[in-house]
Amino acid sequence: MRATALATLLAISGFVILALVREQTGTEGFLVGLGLAVLPVPLLISAFRWLDRVQPGPWRNLIFSFAWGACAAALIAIVANSFATRWIETATADPASADTLGATVIAPIVEESAKAAAVLLVFLFRRRDFTGIVDGVVIAGVTATGFAFTENILYLGNAFGTDQLSGTGAGLTSVTAATFFVRVVMSPFAHPLFTVLTGIGFGIAAAMAPGRGRLRKMLLPLAGLLAAMGMHAFWNGSSSFGEYGFFAVYAAFMVPVFGVLTWLSVYVRQRELRTIRQELPAYIAAGWLAPPDPFALGSLKARRLARDFATHYGGRAAAKAVAEYEDCATSLALLRHRGRRGRAGADFAVRERELLEALWARRDYARPALAYGSQIAAPMWLPPVVYAGPPAPGLAYTYDNEPYRYNPYRY
Template identity: 55%
Template sequence: MHHESAAGPPAAGGRQRCRTRRAAGTAALTVLLGLCGAVVLGLVHQQTGSDGFLVGLGLAVLPVPVLLAAFRWLDRAAPTPRRNLLFAFGWGACAATLVAITVNGFATDWLASSLLPRAPDRADVLGTTVVAPVVEEAAKAGAVLLLYLHRPRDFGGVVSGVVTAGVTATGFAFTENILYLGRAFGEDLAFGHFGLESTTLGTFLQRVVVAPLAHPLFTALVGLGFGAAALAARHRRALRTLLPLLGLAAAVTLHGVWNGAATRPTRVFFTVYGLFMVPVLLVVAALALWARRHVLRTVRATLPRYAEAGWLTPSEPYALGCLRSRALARDLARRGGGRRAARAVAEYHRAATCLALLRARAERGAVPPGFRAHERDLLRILRRHRPLASAATASAAPAAALPTQARIEEWERLRAC
């Protein structure tokens, strides 16, 4: 790995064409999601009424910031680009919800009229426990699949998969909660139920308080499958296809069990919740945290090669492999150079982390498309931000235990070199 050859810029015309195509695709996708969102809002408003819609919206938004903050916290080691997360949330809230509302309703009506005309209750049960899990998880998985195929640079492994899937499902649950809470409020108005007897309170407790992670947990299993597939060697095509399908099957199964329990008495619901859902949640969380620690270990093991080539100072790989040291580096930069310096450090850290993960994947035989071009782009980002970010990052590694003033003095000394 030579310093000059790795940094050779691609053709300017090719970069311009790539940017033009990307901008056109982004604009088209934004319009499509906006249209889906407008249709969904119209359908939800039609089923809930104005009062129910406003109440449902106000209650459904409550868990969204908490869930998004949790996924961003999990994603700190190798942050997913915000544009990808915005797409994932928009897909879940708009496109996936529209598919679910349309297909679920059509399928349930078809079951009731064609297969089970004499047992409409059984058709509803099948629609809830079989049809809805398949349709909804497949619709949500669409966002993960699109990013996996069209943004392979940003899809680095298990954490990327879980975060992308979780944010998609958070958007889906947000819109679905507006519908369910709005309907419940309309029923309470119609039947005069208020206070502890209200359907709205029961729906809020079940969907927002007790199980806000239900949809994110289901779809996280899909994300695990895609994340594992991204790490598999490229010649193992069967495995790369099988892993996402296994994740989807697990998500559908878990979703079906959950929906079935929700139709049973409260005692059965909480039994399934405690003995089945909570253990699965703990296992998925443990896997995601292990994967994040693995990312940091990969950074510490891989980046010294780039330090030997002159792209980083010898101490930076150790700072970049520690979240606490990264935070110290951003703090130093902010104190010494303001927000601009802190943003430069954050971009520098993200590029270095992506570089380490990219190189590690290539060495395992899972070389992503456009490996050399991607490596050059990341090295270019390191070079651009190095004047503001390198000194702060280097000083954060050996000085992690020093008082703040000592760290600032060390950073100023390194900047002066």
């Protein structure tokens, strides 16, 4: 019921924002803007998906985030910004001042708040999928990518309309080309960069122990949101810093911040892989995991090799089972890590048992594939795993002369 209501809201928002943008740009300008604005979207989504490879979140969360940014957040922004700018213009009788104030104060507050709403909704209602900084970065970044997509359609469509009125055409000196260069080539990451600060605040709050530091859990996302607003305002106001103010802010501020946040995200991802290698060996003695599993699951290369192996010998069903095994094992390792630090919830034992049973149900597909992946990825680090060719029913590998007798692959 809740999902249906939310989907209906996003659909209505999408139709309304589509009509508003088309009204402002004209049909031809809208189509040109749409064709140009879509170009950076696959690259940005792929970058955030790559960052989320250790524990990929469900696609439904990413689809919701992008749709919220492109439809609901964009609609809120275009309506609220227009209303606020007109009100300031009427109150001050100074259109230039109203535009400047709208761009540097009103727009950052409205737009970042609208985008942060998507992160908040996932944080509240998809809590199992939101466990740390990487999740916050991905959800915030995808939301902002959707928002920038709609905003770029508007800017590029208006630029094309300006060129049509002036008779400039579509050359390199056109307003459309200049707008495309600034918004799509130079700074496609601008909106994601702002909103990622909000996502980091939510991510740190998500990683904290349940029931502790409630005030900090509220203040951290708020601090991230304020930082996003401040950075957004600084970026929007760069054009008022002189002829080369925009380029100075871009080179001296935006690019370094982008580099730092990228490094932080990759560092956190590597720390998750290290946590997997450290936490999962505890389950080997109990028989839940096979000896090669911790290393294979803590190596992106070994995980990819395992999925490729399963696809080659077992088809899509085997590959899906191995991917699900990897996801469940990752969740188990991070859950155990939080539990040892006193940050797991009251449902720790229940959740742990659910994940272990999910692993057990997929072990027949996953163990041979992960054994292969671990041996190929780091043969010098592991005891010998004897590979006897394509898996045969009943016996595919031996590990220290101990047979794996679980193999559902069929040929």
